[in-house]
Amino acid sequence: MTDFETDSGARRDDLVQRIELMATMIAEGRSTTTRFGWILLMWGLLYYAAVAWEMFLPAAKFAWPVCIVLGIVTVRVWKLRQRRSGLGDRNPRSRSISAVWAAMGIAITLFMGSAALSHHIAEPAVNAAVLFFLGVAHGASAMILRWRVQAAVAAVWWSGGVAVFFAPASASVVIFLIATFFGMILFGAYAMMLERRRASGLVEHHA
DSSP states (O other), X not given: XXXXXXXXXXXXXXXXHHHXXXXXXXXXXXXXXXXXXXHHHHHHHHHHHHHHHHHHSSOGGGHHHHHHHHHHHHHHHHHHHHHHTTOSOOSHHHHHHHHHHHHHHHHHHHHHHHHHHTXXXXXXXXXXXXXXXXXXXXXXXXXXXXXXXXXXXHHHHHHHHHHHHHSOGGGHHHHHHHHXXXXXXIHHHHHHHHHHHHHHHHHHHHO
């Protein structure tokens, strides 16, 4: 009887440890996303800049390729600095999040670059595809992290993608900009706020 109770207690302790480990990994995964908050905000602003260039400036076909390359270079430089300082991805969930966004970045770069160079960039379906691409990245991240806020962001992107197909062609850019504001700029600012609070908490904890 005593051996059974001891074994049951050991199993319970092991289960608690596993749950705590999972919770820690999820928290670290979310901290990875919040550390990317400024990147989300930057991409949102770059999308606005690309749309403005495309509408009001000459050489419109270069608007998206130039803005996307600028964003990629900026993120790449930041990641190199992170690795050199030893602040890279710390657990499998963090690495999974990074992999999801890296794959999305490659896909959307190839897609937008090809659309621009082939003169299809102005088609509403292109805007819809970008909305769905971004929704997939946010949706996958939300599932990995079990984060409802990011799931809501994914819903914003997907809803925008669906809306493009049912709205007038002239409204597709407006839909894209609205989704970008809520799904990229606003969420990026929210993530930055969470990261600032987390960093402040760490400083107070070590003080």
